[in-house]
Amino acid sequence: MMEKVYKVLPEILIWIFTILGILLIPTAILMPFKIREYYKTRIEDYKTIADLGTIGDFIGGTTVALLTAASVFLLLSTIIMQRKEIKISQRSIDELVKQTNASVKQAEEARKEAQITNETMKRQQFETTFFNMVTLHHNNTDKLSNKELKGNDVIKDALKTFSDYYYDFASSIFKKSYLADDYNEVVDFIQALPMHGINEVASVQTSIKAEVVEAYEKLDFRKLIKNKVESRMVKEFQSFAYIRAKEDLIDEAYYKFELDFDGVLSSYFNSITTIIKFLSESEFEKEDQQNGTQNNKIYREILFSQFSPHEMMLVYYFAKYSPSNKWLLEKLKTYNLFYPRLGETLYEFWSVDKKNIEELIGVTDTE
Structure with missing residues (x-):
């Protein structure tokens, strides 16, 4: 109830002060004539308006007071109206600020949603490309072909070939070193191999160097290692080629x-x-x-x-x-x-x- 009264009170005061101010203006204008008419028959020796000098001063003071009062009432009315307009403007500004803040918040939310959507699309595009590449690679692996081998068997054969190439290099260096530095031990080694089940050298005539060299160069030390041939030379090769691989x-x-x-x-x-x-x-x-x-x-x-x-x-x-x-x-x-x-x-x-x-x-x- 009181809140409604506070809202209506400024409007009422505006009207009251305005009406009072307006009424006081004609009252101030009419006041000299009314006073002259009233005192004209009551003042002795009154011939001209100049004879009302003392009364005029009174009237002047009265009129000014009325006009001043009218100005005050109108000024108060104006002040109240301006305050009301300022409050209305302030409310408009506050509402505009709220709307602006709401717009900024909506824009920020829209930006975040757009960013999330953009990130999602980027990841989807990335994943689509990635999985297509993996599928293509898998298909390429299945299509690998070399000689009579296919797919993953080609990979296994490639690793074996790489290992064979390494063995060939290591074996060649190792054998050349022995043939150059310790030929007699090579002869003893060839002679001892048949006792370990290596029969492909059994027919080698160790008195003929060319046969010894040819047989020795053809020996596969990997087979000797696999067959666990007990020999210092085999152990040296294993150490040279594999335990301390080069x-x-x-x-x-x-x-x-x-x-x-x-x-x-x-x-x-x-x-x-x-x-x-x-x-x-x-x-x-x-x-x-x-x-x-x-x-x-x-x-x-x-x-x-x-x-x-x-x-x-x-x-x-x-x-x-x-x-x-x-x-x-x-x-x-x-x-x-x-x-x-x-x-x-x-x-x-x-x-x-x-x-x-x-x-x-x-x-x-x-x-």
């Missing part, structure tokens, strides 16, 4: 392997490097690297889950020993998912592979 010989072997298998595996390797580049250059992996997070490692997990153990090893050797792929060796470290998946049982050069892979994983001797 990385420079591995480099030579891979170079020969790369030349021979380029036509077979080039599209396969190109497919892998394209996918790794795509992931590494994506804003999602870059964001993880900047923030130290692993929110997007699922894509690499999906990719590597498509690889067979033999494929994993072949990709490692491709990154490690191909001179143009040092970048790939580093990119495969991301999220530490690739190198820990390499199975030790498939290491072709156990001591060297173990050392290099542990370094890539970040394992030290103290760990």
Whole structure:
């Protein structure tokens, strides 16, 4: 109730003061004439208006007072009206501010929704491209062909060929060293092999050097190791070629392997490097690297889950020993998912592979 009275009161006062002010103006105008008419018959010796001098002063004072009162009432009315208008303007401004704030909030919400929609579309586009690339790579792997081998068997054969090339280099160096420095021990070795079941050298005439050299060069030390032939020379070869494998010989072997298998595996390797580049250059992996997070490692997990153990090893050797792929060796470290998946049982050069892979994983001797 009181709130309604407060709202109506200024309006009432405006009207009251306005009416009073307006009424006082004609009253002030008429007041001199009314007083003259009243006192005209009551003042002695009144002939002209000048005889009303004292009365005039009174009338003047009265008129001014009325006009002043009228001015005050009208001024009050104006002040109240202005206050009312100011309040109305203030309310309009407050309403405008509220509307502006609401508009800003709506714009911010719209911006956030647009950003979310944009991020969703980007991720959907990224995932569509990624899964298409993985599918294409899987199809390319199934289509691999070399001689009579298909698919993953080509990968297995490639690893065996790489290992064979390394053996050929290591065996050649080892055998040349013995033939040059200790020929007599080679003769004794050839003579002793039939007792270990190696019968292909049984017919060798050890008195003829050409036969000894030919038989020795044809010997496959891997077969002797497999058959557990007890010989100092076999143990020395095993130590030379495998226990302390030579990385420079591995480099030579891979170079020969790369030349021979380029036509077979080039599209396969190109497919892998394209996918790794795509992931590494994506804003999602870059964001993880900047923030130290692993929110997007699922894509690499999906990719590597498509690889067979033999494929994993072949990709490692491709990154490690191909001179143009040092970048790939580093990119495969991301999220530490690739190198820990390499199975030790498939290491072709156990001591060297173990050392290099542990370094890539970040394992030290103290760990």
